[in-house]
Amino acid sequence: MAGDKGPRRAPQEAVRAVREDIIRGVFAPGERLTEDALAARYGVSRVPVREALRVLEAEGFVEAKPYVGVFVKELSEAEAEDLLELRSVIEPMCAARAAANRTPEQLGRLKELVNLGWDAVREGRLEEVPRLNSRFHEVIAEASGSEVLGQMIRQLSQKIAWVYAVGLTLRAEDSWREHEEILEALAASDSERASALLGQHILRATTAYRRRTRESA
Amino acid sequence: MAGDKGPRRAPQEAVRAVREDIIRGVFAPGERLTEDALAARYGVSRVPVREALRVLEAEGFVEAKPYVGVFVKELSEAEAEDLLELRSVIEPMCAARAAANRTPEQLGRLKELVNLGWDAVREGRLEEVPRLNSRFHEVIAEASGSEVLGQMIRQLSQKIAWVYAVGLTLRAEDSWREHEEILEALAASDSERASALLGQHILRATTAYRRRTRESA
DNA sequence: GCCACCATTGTCGTATACACTCCCTCGCCC
């Protein structure tokens, strides 16, 4: 099943697969992940799985206890707040550089993502929205031109997506309307406007998250 | 040498060891790291070394090319700027929470680090200063109480130390005097002062770095 | 003399096999 497509780079694929499954909620927080089960699930040996789990541990998605096993981490309310606050200061910085350094190719990908996002929202396929949301922000990070900044944002964005997925998804239409405005600013190479819009965008997302978590409490 | 002490967790030690060697300049940027050589260097097999290299790749210290090998990354001027700017916004946030959540034990460790730092500076052992510097900031991150924030700062701090180590170390006395003042603010549970001082501290460090890199250019 | 092609070598990628540790269960003793 998994061995027919790409025998070249198994661990990298395993990292993506496990991380996606964690974000999508296939593996619940606190759940124990056995190397053997994951190896069977992805049709590879234990060695690539081990490497993948190590990477995910470094990224903060799982926690490994020696001779016991790896467990999916549990996000507390406080940590979710930290993630959102962190993003609220880093993303505007990123957007300002993206407006200056973006390439036409990246702009095209952003346009495509905005279209896909709108379609998903209109057709009610809300389970696809968080992933598109993450990708939109990842491309902006890539467009900033800074590899360090991009890597930081990438990890952060993935964790944010996780937080959102755990607590369901709301505020989808507004979010994608704002994405569209940000795209326009990037197309016009307007650094200040892009930075300001992204700041507002994150602020509203943060507020929405807080309101939602307080409702559930 | 390595097999007699702890048979429990070899890869974690390998990660620390390789990262330290990269930061200390034992492995120069662009240098090729062979798994076999590292395995022999630390007295373990290739498997733990592979896991360690994967973690370091996720952290951004090395880059792996399939079937070719792993290479120590090369930091550009722009990326160094990004790291410093990133720290300048994250650390004050971290200091404010540390002032509120610190434990007496953590405060004690900070005091000890300040003393060690002063001693190292006075006795002219400047090669030890970057590591103490990193640890000071890492303990503050730990004292913030946020695991997510702590992990972010930890990675960031290590890369900053790397940047500093590559371009030699200056401004040592001022840095540790400022560390002492920050410590006082933390002891007094003064969130605002701690945050403000750390902001100044990072700003001055950034300025010093920029000046130094422009002098060398 | 120069360029292209091929063999060789070195290194990574993966699978298999074994040793050690933790946890759970069963039996024994108090």
Added chain:
DNA sequence: GGGCGAGGGAGTGTATACGACAATGGTGGC
């Protein structure tokens, strides 16, 4: 009947072995 200790099972940690790919050097042809 309850608590404690030993034994077995499950799973991780590590080492070894083999296959796959890229880089390099040599040889043949042009």
